[in-house]
Amino acid sequence: MPKDNSWMFTHKMPFKSSMAAELTPEDQTYHLFTFHSKWNYFEMKNLLPEAIFSTILRDPVNCFESMYVYMNLQGRYKMDINEFARKNASTNPSRLEGWNVGKSQQLYGLGIPEELLDNSYYIDKKINDFDREFDLVMIAEYFDESLVMLADIMCWNLREVRYLKQNVRKKEKKIAMSRETVEILSEWLSKEYQVYNYFKAKLEMAMDRYGRERLEKDVAKLREMNRKLREECVLQVADNSLLKGEFKMVLDIVEGYVINSTIPWCADFARTEPAYFNLLKKKQTNSLD
Structure with a gap:
């Protein structure tokens, strides 16, 4: 993931391995690369040689x-x-x-x-x-x-x-x-x-x-x-006027989900990209139990 607090790498230049946040002492290697970036095969292969x-x-x-x-x-x-x-x-x-x-x-x-x-x-x-x-x-x-x-x-x-479909624009x-x-x-x-x-x-x-x-x-x-996932987890498809916290969309022009909070794993399917970034950043910096 990026070193800074952005949930995407810069699009001004192709990705370089030096842009990635450093691993914690407990980690030996990166496992996933899922953030927006400009493709650079050799630099990404350098980070994830077996990917x-x-x-x-x-x-x-x-x-x-x-x-x-x-x-x-x-x-x-x-x-x-x-x-x-x-x-x-x-x-x-x-x-x-x-x-x-x-x-x-x-x-x-x-x-x-x-x-x-x-x-x-x-x-x-x-x-x-x-x-x-x-x-x-x-x-x-x-x-x-x-x-x-x-x-x-x-x-x-x-x-x-x-x-669950994410970032779906409102019809209008x-x-x-x-x-x-x-x-x-x-x-x-x-x-x-x-x-x-x-x-x-x-x-x-x-x-x-x-x-x-x-x-x-x-x-x-x-x-x-x-x-079945939608049936179990989605209480309502809604815009930002009804969404809060990690489910509030980045832009008001798209819809998100009011999730069934009684099923803990449902949240994983409806979090926004910035919310996932914050969650993964905590995990990578070893501050998440």
């Missing part, structure tokens, strides 16, 4: 729309995403200074320099690198299928990948994109689609090897586990 590496990609247009709202880019640009697509996308606006968000955010997060985001030769090379570096690239549009594949690679029971905070906007952004993000489509196809092949009938059954099992 299995996984990441997730999302349809680039849907990812950009989500980021546009979540990061309040409509406020920064003084226009909604449809107007942005018509007026700004073709001009290739530079990444917002100090925000580190913008075009092809997923590629930027994977360590590709901004000046090379549209370089076809470089993107082809990085696809080969990512293919070698990641044991699994999950796809958000196949989220449950990806979790089943992850559980298989990690030799986990499916119970280990149960979840989702923007309806016109067909023209989708077409413009798809072309603008074409190199991001190049990476996304490659790993989507690779996941499809992995799903074939797993066995489609077997996969369908395991996805059904996971979804039933999620249904």
